Amino acid sequence: MITSPLEKHNSSDLILNGTLFHMRCCAHILNLIVKDGLDVIGEGIERIRSSVLYWVATPKRIEKFEDTDRQLNIPYSKRLVLDCPTRWNSTYFMLTTALLYKDVFACFSVREKQYKIEILGKDWKLAAILQDNLKLFYQVTEMFSGTKYPTTNVFFLHVCDIRLSDWLKSENELIKEMAVKMIENFEKYWDVIHEVMVVATMLDPRYKMRLIEF
Template structure:
């Protein structure tokens, strides 16, 4: 009998081999792989778990692949936890195999809608290739009250769980009173002989947070000097019609309207820096509008602009140094003293 060839068309997919080469292979639907990829997508983009139960998602998935079976939020949660367990074991193996010591940074976060407190714990270390590595170990819910004892227990449990309590070099935290009280309690739970110089160099204060406190104290003293500028910005960004009027006036004065006015948040000094930087570009626009617009009754004095220019220059230096201190791809401890000296000399001039 004549042998008949299977003339059905196969779907080919583009896959990569271990050496990075592209290969074409027949596609085979694998429900386990699809569910894992779905879980990874939810993790990557921080989608809510309930999206898998939305009718729109179910219809889209059925259209894309009829063999896909919808899953519940509990099922996808289980897949996510399985991924977490696998990645945790990988990270533990990396930390155990690493021959250098480990530094820790930790801080508290508050969710905006539930007002719950969470502790983020991140480790930093130098691998055998002399490259700096960072891993987020935990994002722990910490029940109230957030006392030093409560934070100490949560952090110590994390260190023990990941088996890194004997490889620590330092811990960097914000310069607040609770953290100051937490560190001695944590040292009592650790074996000081496992720490560098018996733990005398264990506590490191966040450089960026120190600069933040310095700027806030300075703005509390001279902040009233820019109040008329802040009020003027508030007036001209209050409605779309006023924004349009401000933009038209800038064009009439041949001033490029490249950046929109932004109102600062008094508790965030970097937003004050952005507000002043942009407002100074439109100094003549504010002056023109104070003459033309009867409802705009805020007169910004020349002394206000001079103070704003000086303040903006100083805040620019603080902003650039803070950005450098906040880097995650390079060490920052070795440059702290140099840049703090630069700030000191700049403020003395």
């Protein structure tokens, strides 16, 4: 069994009382922040989710969806995907893909008798805003999850890119409510920055003290 340094030594024997040995995963924190934010949305995208579920339920429906897409001359570049409640990035993928085929959904709401879900204009508008806002979180999460390059030195650079305060200016009340929840968690987890992040950023010749001062 492998034991950690803190199990072999008293924290008082270590540099900075051992705080350098305990650090949260940045990608995991981002996931927690976004997931809590999406919980606020609730039924805001439920009609889109239900529509996707209907059309991916069977191979025959998938085939029919693809055929109708071709008839409407819409490039079929991605398959519809249903999201998983525990993975916010799957919701991002679902919305990104569904937005490509909103005209197909509209066509079925008129022509398909068994398909009784009507996605409203406000649903698509919310989906577009969410997809646009979540894109940055997805890109930052992908960067933090890298295994073939260092990531600690670019922590400040990418966290500073996340401007949740801009979401508070949104005309959509759900987005504002979502932003309030996410800002609360953002400050909870990153109000105090780990010393390792500071040192790594200072040692990067591209940034040195500029990001720390910012």
